[in-house]
Amino acid sequence: MVTESDILNASILIVDDQAANVSLLERLLREAGYACVASTMNPREVCALHRKNRYDLILLDLRMPGMDGFQVMEGLKTDAADGDLLILVITAQPGHKLRALQAGAKDFISKPFDLVDVKTRIHNMLEVRLLYKKLENDNKMLKRLDRMKSEFVSTVSHELRPPLTSIRDSLEVLASGVAGSLPDKARSFIEIAQNNCERLIRLINDILDIEKIESGQMSFALRPLDLMELIDQTVKADEGFAAQHNVRLQLVAAQPGAKVHADPDRLAQVMTNLISNACKFSPPGTTVDIAVTREGARLKVAVTDYGLGISDEF
Numbered sequence: 001m002v003t004e005s006d007i008l009n010a011s012i013l014i015v016d017d018q019a020a021n022v023s024l025l026e027r028l029l030r031e032a033g034y035a036c037v038a039s040t041m042n043p044r045e046v047c048a049l050h051r052k053n054r055y056d057l058i059l060l061d062l063r064m065p066g067m068d069g070f071q072v073m074e075g076l077k078t079d080a081a082d083g084d085l086l087i088l089v090i091t092a093q094p095g096h097k098l099r100a101l102q103a104g105a106k107d108f109i110s111k112p113f114d115l116v117d118v119k120t121r122i123h124n125m126l127e128v129r130l131l132y133k134k135l136e137n138d139n140k141m142l143k144r145l146d147r148m149k150s151e152f153v154s155t156v157s158h159e160l161r162p163p164l165t166s167i168r169d170s171l172e173v174l175a176s177g178v179a180g181s182l183p184d185k186a187r188s189f190i191e192i193a194q195n196n197c198e199r200l201i202r203l204i205n206d207i208l209d210i211e212k213i214e215s216g217q218m219s220f221a222l223r224p225l226d227l228m229e230l231i232d233q234t235v236k237a238d239e240g241f242a243a244q245h246n247v248r249l250q251l252v253a254a255q256p257g258a259k260v261h262a263d264p265d266r267l268a269q270v271m272t273n274l275i276s277n278a279c280k281f282s283p284p285g286t287t288v289d290i291a292v293t294r295e296g297a298r299l300k301v302a303v304t305d306y307g308l309g310i311s312d313e314f
Helices: 003-010 019-032 044-054 069-077 095-103 114-177 184-215 227-244 264-280
Strands: 013-015 036-040 057-059 088-093 107-110 223-224 248-253 259-262 287-295 297-305
Touching: 003 114, 003 264, 013 019, 013 297, 019 036, 019 095, 019 114, 036 044, 036 259, 044 069, 057 114, 057 259, 069 088, 069 095, 088 095, 088 114, 095 107, 095 184, 095 259, 107 114, 184 227, 184 264, 223 227, 223 264, 227 264, 259 264, 264 287, 264 297
Parallel strands: 013 036, 013 057, 057 088, 088 107, 248 287
Antiparallel strands: 223 259, 287 297
């Protein structure tokens, strides 16, 4: 949002070879509250002044001796570092208005001055100019944040997932007893570590999936599969996490033999996310119910918990 203070603090340069016009415009702007007003009666100074100060608006007279306003505009346009010049030309010649707009001016004010018209045009042009600059800065910030996000995702993918996968594999070896038998208490701790490791890997995969979706690179491997078999496997995989929250998972309705055409990994990922969230927000000692029902030609999978839910205020 551009405030009135932002507009009044914009930098303005007045260019006119007539001292009376310069004095009138300076007084008009200062009385209106503009704080950064500069002027010159030498058109040859304009390009150098603008390179130094980067004015938000230049009020430019077209008819000046030695170098007219059209020549000044050409000189300003050759400054490759400035692609958004805001020039308001001053002219008493109606025939110059179209030519000035074609030369790069954004608007014009006519002589003799209508002071209300001059103030209105200057205010409106500066408001648009500052909104454009704010949008440009916001876009730069978004690009910077997007670059930081991409770097973070890359770090997660290359630095975190490999060691987590190694830890998971090592835990599986320990749990299998290949490295020696374990007491029940140690086995219980390993199972908890396995569950948490799996959850971290799934979280990382979710982050990477978001990146794929945003970049349009998300793919699905669709195939026929047994829905109940996939849900049973997902529920068993999440039982350890549910136990940590003192919550029990139970299948309250099923459709034996139900076949669907889906990506098994993505479907299991969705189910795991739903069940995990339900477990996290369920009161201890309650259940999370999983139900598979048929609605016409469709199958409906519902995960229900008995937490407080979202407040009505939200």
